Amino acid sequence: EVQLQQSGxxxxxxxxxxxxxxxxxxxxxxxxxxxxxxxxxxxxxEWIGNIYGGNGGTGYNxxxxxxxxxxxxxxxxxxxxxxxxxxxxxxxxxxxxxGDDWYxxxxxxxxxxxVSS
Amino acid sequence: xxxxxxxxxxxxxxxERVTISCRxxxxxxxxxxxxxxxxxxxxxxxIYLASNLESGVPARFSGSGSGTDFTLTIDxxxxxxxxxxxxxxxxxxxxxxxxxTKLELK
Numbered sequence: 743e744v745q746l747q748q749s750g751x752x753x754x755x756x757x758x759x760x761x762x763x764x765x766x767x768x769x770x771x772x773x774x775x776x777x778x779x780x781x782x783x784x785x786x787x788e789w790i791g792n793i794y795g796g797n798g799g800t801g802y803n804x805x806x807x808x809x810x811x812x813x814x815x816x817x818x819x820x821x822x823x824x825x826x827x828x829x830x831x832x833x834x835x836x837x838x839x840x841g842d843d844w845y846x847x848x849x850x851x852x853x854x855x856x857v858s859s
Numbered sequence: 860x861x862x863x864x865x866x867x868x869x870x871x872x873x874x875e876r877v878t879i880s881c882r883x884x885x886x887x888x889x890x891x892x893x894x895x896x897x898x899x900x901x902x903x904x905x906i907y908l909a910s911n912l913e914s915g916v917p918a919r920f921s922g923s924g925s926g927t928d929f930t931l932t933i934d935x936x937x938x939x940x941x942x943x944x945x946x947x948x949x950x951x952x953x954x955x956x957x958x959x960t961k962l963e964l965k
Contacts, residue, residue, distance in 0.1 A: 787902070787945060787956040803953035837901055844949040845892040847913065849901035 744768040746838055746850035753856045758828055762853050764821040764838030771819035772796040775841035778812060778823045781852075782834045792841055793821060828857045861885055863946050863957035872965045876934040879960045881946035883927045890950040893922055893931045896959075897942045905944075906931060938964055 749763040764776065777792040791802035793812040800812050809832070811824040821838055835854050839846035862884040871877045881891065889909040894902035904913045906922035909929060921932045933940055941964050946957040 786958050787947075789954040789956070805953070839901075842907075844890050845904060845907045845947065846894075846902075847904050847907075849903065851901055 744840065744848045746840065746848055748836075748838060748850040748853045751854045751856070753858065754828055755859055756829055756857055759824060759826045760828065760855060762823045762825070762836055762838075762855070764823075764850050766819045766821070766840070769840070771814075772816055775843075776812075776814070776821040777839045777841045777846060778810065778821075779837045779839060779846075780806075780834045781837065787837075790823070790836075795819075795821070825855070828855075830857050833857045860953060861887060861948055861951040861955050863948060863955055865944075865946060865957040865960045867958070868961040868963065870963045870965055871936050873938055874935045876932065877936050877962065879931040879933075879944050879962070881924075881929045881931070881957050883929070883948060885951065886926045887948040887950035889925050890948055891922075891924065891929045892947045892949070893920075894945045894947065895940075895942045896945065902945060933962075936962075936964065940964070 745767045747765045752760050754760050772795045775792045775794050778790040780788045790806045790810050793800045813822045833856050835852040837852045838850040840848040864882045891909045893906040895905050896902040905916050905920050910922045923930050943959040943961045945959045
């Protein structure tokens with residue numbers, strides 16, 4: 743059974759950084775892409791970027807370049823996303839989702855990030 | 860970016876047939892996919908590549924379309940289908956989602 747387990751909710755101060763994790767099980771991590779997506783309360787879903795589990799190759803939505811950095815640890819089948827220089831506009835739920843080439847077939851439960859002083 | 864436009868909300872009675880539309884601002888070929896999201900949960904994949912039913916999804920769900928106009932059909936609608944439905948395209952970079960259609964049951 744494919745499972746994506748995301749790290750817990752974060753409360754961070756403006757200007758700080760945060761690192762979110764997505765630990766996977768139930769499939770061969772190195773054979774798939776992992777995407778990260780952002781959903782602000784009651785709003786649309788935005789694709790941030792993806793990373794290939796096999797070689798760490800990345801692709802980013804231009805909007806999130808400089809904001810998000812995606813990495814993987816193949817030894818633990820875990821994907822990470824660093825978010826930097828946080829502002830209130832970064833307060834959202836962040837999902838990791840396994841990518842099957844063009845779409846997202848398994849999603850994590852999401853991590854809520856709140857940016858507040 | 861490719862803009863995907865969906866109707867904000869629909870209300871139908873159980874047992875009826877409902878169609879949810881998604882219009883793209885430019886062609887996305889057949890690289891259109893549909894997701895269901897219930898409150899407080901993550902989205903789940905329903906339809907991929909415009910018309911392919913994801914494993915485990917009831918056959919009441921179906922998808923059609925190509926180019927710029929796509930449709931998700933639920934027939935018949937059941938009470939458990941109350942949710943927000945999103946379309947997503949992966950033909951143009953960056954991949955984008957529609958604003959979602961909130962389906963309510965009367």
